[in-house]
Amino acid sequence: MLELLDPPDIRVRTGRSGIRMRLTAPPGPAQREQFARFAQSWTPRLYSSAFQLCRDWHLAQDLTQTTLTKLFVNWSRAASSDNLPAYAQKVLLRVYLDHRRRRSSSEAVPGRLREPAYTMSPELRLTMLDALDQLPARDRAIVLLRYFADLSVEQVAAELGVPVTVVKSQTRRSLMKLREMLRGDRAALFA
DSSP states (O other), rough: GGGGGGTEEEEEOOTSOOEEEEEEOOOHHHHHHHHHHHHHHHHHHHHHHHHHOOOOHHHHHHHHHHHHHHHHHHHHHHSSSSSHEEEHHHHHHHHHHHHHHHHHGGOOSSSSOOOOOOOSHHHHHHHHHHHHHHHHHHHHHIIIIIIIIIIHHHHHHHTOOOOOOHHHHHHHHHHHHHHHHTGGGHHHHHH
């Protein structure tokens, strides 16, 4: 009887645990085309942000793919957001933080992985990435969102769900730590 009350495009399924889940209908052809255009134009930016968060090209690919999958599944909600790229970045950040919470995220890959060639001083870039890698996950996320994704303090606070004062103080502390770690390379990094 309850199935009659549900809109026709929504199905309800009961899982093994007895929890009822609502499954929305897959996106139509127009929504698929809209998603394909968005994915084509924003995948490189999402991939770059994912790499800056995790410092692993293969994990960055996985995080980007998971983000795009989550966006596609909920495309009607995502497409109706005011700022779709910011919405996608927030989904990516949550996917990254979910990954970090899992036990398997601490697995190490043996050997050296091939990374793409950089056009500007790869040694300095690696030095900066090593310094960023030494920051705790939330501090690294704050610095990357503020200075690599060019978000305001208020936007970073909204993305991470923390007060603005926390973002300001953590940014200040993180920059002080980075200055200390990069003391010898600062002239070359900021030339």
